[in-house]
Amino acid sequence: MTTMDPVTFEIQNLYYQNAYKGCISSALKHAPNGVQDETSLVRLVYAARAAISLGDLQGARQYLGDDSEYPMAMSVLLYADFLEAQNRGDNKEALGILEQLESLLDVAEPGELAAEVVRYHIGLALFANDETEKALEVLGVANAGTSRELECVALGVHILLAIHRVDLAEKEYLAARQWGDDLLLVQFMEAWIGLVRGGRATQQAYYVYDELSQSSAVAHSANTVPTMLGKAVAQAALGEPRQALTELREAAELDQENTTLTCDQAAIAALCSDTTQEERTAFADQMKLAAPYSELAQNWAAKELELDEAIASFA
Template structure:
């Protein structure tokens, strides 16, 4: 039986993780789990700690572990700490000998994609055998590659055999936000239900709801959701980044939010993109000289 299925032992801790309820993952009682599920549960808890900014502690904890799953966790922690080359080298070594290990596939895919090695990430993830985590990650990579057509096919195939899965609903919503139109509203329903229910609400789902609201033109509602997220965690970079975008859309001064994002996440994707666009503009502008009238 798939331990992450509706009847499996890990369904709740797995759902907590993908709902962004990382503290619930860490606090999850694993004492009654069967032996074969102890390692997957611990991997989820370690990933949750990395997501909460505890990568250094996680790396120190797993360095002497013998299981290959924890070697993959160590590489994920290294990646989070900016030790990209070491992380990629570790994953490539693990993939060569243990490429059929689901944890190595998923964590390896994350590390390789973060390093800009999309083809290697997809090659590793393609070895999965019915892993929804791998499918969700493949979908994200295709979206980052602007291959929405491939992301649509990936999710549609998963929907046929995992109809009620949280991960399929999330992946379908990610794709919907790229497709637009009526898909915006469908994605909103998924994230709004998660964000507003006390049992499933998290900073991640609040930000996801806000992104849907922005696409639907509901600026005030988006701002409320983002402010709720920042009340829970003032340094949450994605909430700051989306509030920054909202502020610009509404014609307000975003200098303070830009400063906050630079402080808490200096290499955030939004800042990197803005820097690249600024450099391109400067290069283009340098080709032209102002004409001075006599």
């Protein structure tokens, strides 16, 4: 079983909290010479996964090397190759890479972190390939409570929420809570389900994000911004868009290069009944500037165009 020392545990938690830049920075600081042993391997695996989440596929390869003998690292590299093939529209190559990914289950020792990470990436690739049922089977969440691989359970919950099976997602969360109540991913599962369910569950999601944003490991730094974003979403869902906007402004001060926050502020500002026209105009201008770099901004622009066209059709 892989020993998770305090530094590696912190790197892992930064990845779980979507603090990807912080995860990469910490991993490189504590594994400056590349993969030297099992500990440095695990640290750099999380750095590579964070790079993929940021869209930096080449960075992921750089951290792990283009060729690796470790199944855990191989799964990360193959997943990066899979995404690259999908981005090119090369479905045949993507399917070939997916087969290579699936073959790693035969060499990853069950119960080890390596097997969990391998299974996670296979499930992720299968879901991206529209093989949802198979993805859930690989992740071990086809029957509630059968898996104790927490990353796989968390991804399974995400997939179940994406296909609108909140009931099954909640069963997986409740089963995981029986043996991992204080673990970070279990708390996030509670928050995700709360945001989808709405009502009182949204209030609980807010409490989860609020508590996590105050953690000494991330508080008052750019690493806490993703959690602050979750908190703002919960506030907006609770009918408190002005408080949500304040939260996002504080987050933007901690990470001034985050274009997503600009778009989120614009979206939340539109929900505020007391937002001035000057504020709306300023946010709209910022949204246009962010459009080349933000999928949210691009979607916003597309919806604005659709609305303008609809209004024009009635003129």
